[in-house]
Amino acid sequence: MASAQTQTDKLGFTEIKELIKLHCLSEMGRQMVDKIQVMYDFAQISKFLGQANEFKSILEGEDRLVIDHFFDVKSLANKAKIEGVFLTEEEFYRVYVSLNTVFAVIGYFNEREGSYPNLETLFEHLPIEKSILKKIERVIDQKGKIRHDASRELQEITSGILKAEQEARRKIDQVFKNANSNGWTADGSLTIRDGRLCIPLLAENKRKLKGFIHDESASGQTVYIEPEEVFSLNNKIRDLEFERRREIIKILTALTGELRPFVPLLLSYHGLLTKLDFVRAKALFAIDVAAEMPQLVNEASLKLVNARHPLLFLNFKKEHKVVVPLNVEIDEQVRIVVVSGPNAGGKSVCMKTVGLLQMMAQAGLLIPASETSVMGVFKQFFVDIGDDQSLESDLSTYSAHLSKMKEFVELANGRTLVLIDEFGTGTDPQFGGPIAEAVLESLNHKKIRGMVTTHYSNLKIFASHTEGIENASMLFNNAELRPLYMLEVGKPGSSYAFEIAQKIGLPQNVLNLAKNKVSAGQKKVDALLVDLEREKKEIYDTRIKLEKQQKQVNALLAENEKLKSYLEENKKSLIREAKEQAKNIILDANKLVENTISEIKSSNADKEKTRELREKLNTELQKNTVKPIITKPLPEDEELKPGDWVKLIDSETTGQVIELIKDSVVIAIGDLRTVAKKKRVVKVARSAVPKEIRRNYSSHTGDLADFNPEIDVRGMRTEDALHTIERLLDRAIMMGFGSLKIIHGKGDGILRKMIRQYLKKYEQVDRMEDEHADRGGDGITYVYLK
16 A cells, blocks of 8 residues: 555645745754654644644734744754863854743743643743853853953953054054155055065065065065064964964853753753744644634544635635635545546545645644534545556556555545545446445445545446445536536536537537447436536525525514614613603692792782793793604605605604615614615604704714724734724715725734635625735725625
8 A cells, every 4th residue: 555655745745744844944843844744643633733723823913922043952952962062152142042032932921821721831841041041141242252251361362462453553554654655665555465464565675674475466576575573463463362262262161061951951942942933834834825723523524614725725826716615524424425527627626625634634734624624533544546557566557546445445444534536447447337336335334434536327326325425526517618616415426528528629520429329328327417417506506595685684684673672672761761851840840830829929919920920931831842853755856865864654763864775765773774665754854853863873873974984903903903894894884985995004914814804704895905005005905895
């Protein structure tokens, strides 16, 4: 049987690992990616998936984890472990910046303890040993160079070198000046030869200046002399530099000795860095392919919801195309799915998607499918894809397939996932079909799980009446003669051989000749399959349409129930308030009447006084008189428009017009929306609408003039930004705005990506575009509504 490596290559698993490696920051991380393999322990798989998912949430969140440096601390620690060996300045600097990364990471998770339980296991019980940093900081500066004051001796030597260099420079400048004034020098200034500062002299003047000749020009006309006075000083500088180097080695050797007891801890830090780089790379790849964490179950089953082949997804992404998602379920009831349909219809891609995503999940990788997908744990993967003809083993293509079938039948069990492409092909169909059917029957008896693709009618018929096996087909558009790349479980599919041959232009006489050679029974089966395919597509389209209509009906019913509840609640509240006000009015009126009577009596019924009291009484009465809302039926020649106030004829409910739809009108009542026929409403004057109602409406929705279709979500967390955008979108749709402007900034582009993915689910959104490059580019998204 083919090796595990060969099987992963056939499914594209090796390519997935290569893509993940591109995200690694270190060679250690890349080496760890190379070691990714399918796991069979449920707890281990769950932990690895959890780590990748938690790191993905960190990358997509606003509270970023910054990781700058990843160096191979392990090799440096192993070097430091050897007595007498010392680390160089550069090597100590690598240890220093790597430990800073480690401590920053541990600090990040300590501040958020409990938020990322799977990632926290990476550094559980790992201490932050800052004394290592302090030891290195005493010797190495921030640029990775030895500090001049790393020791008293080094400081004195460095100071001596500086003084000697200054003295040598002063003397050679003086000699050069004298030689120049005497006309001994050649054109040019002081120059370096053999690491020494020299004076360029004309060859005929070389004996006029005592010193050491280091070089001469190609023509021999110029010699380069180091003056005698400077020669001894330069030798002293050279000796001091050798002494400085010896002192630096002494310091580095001592520092390496101080580091030696921490070697085990450094190796632990190295392990953390490697794992972090590894998990980070997996999370970044998951973002690339829009992957999610599926639900994991410890059984041999899988349920893929809106799954996409990751390699196909990335290729289509470059071409701005969309992969048709796959939905399929394999469990105890449906153990084997037999996929049939036209060539180039997506059968093999469908099967490879199932196998690759299952392998990815069991390798601890997030998969490009809905988070509602369910992935089980299989103990074996048996894959037969492509041509395995072997010259070394003297096996033909069909013989190689049969060898695999033999081992599948012998070794497979209920925890095996079997994937076979073009089942039974490679030999005479008259014999290949029955052999394939017998193998399928044997595998089904072993209760294996799997998926096979085929064109053989006998396998489709066998699957239709055998428990545990289910037919499935790749949908095909009969009218346009093109595949739809959609898997439909429950019915077999036709190969559409004649239809495809006709489309690519095979001569009609050849087609007719071929059709005459097909048996009547086969013609009948294929015609039946084509009819079933057509009916299935019609039923599918009808079902989608009905589901859409049902959703609209359910939404309207829910809206009406909400409105009814709102009106009932407000009715009770208004009646309660009215009764309370009436009670107060009556009490106030009684007091007013009693006072009026008392004053009339006390004034002995003076006419002028009585008139004044009556006027006062009438004034109080007017205060408590409710003004009726003036309504007017809508004239036939006058149209309602958004912003008008209306009242429902069969109730006292008043609202504002939001939108007109044929003979219906959408009305806003507070923060609720309702739809009514135009004949059931009457227009009311704005001034006649109580201020309380207008204020309540404005507080919830705002008038059209107050609505701003532009929003800035920079600095917000993703969840908060999406919630804010959702509210703005709702208002824009209700008020009939055609577009929105969302300012989200550029950054890493993650917030922009999340916003666009979120808005795609709204059917009211027509398209999204970036702002012009001069005015913000991809930091701003324009959303155009239908």
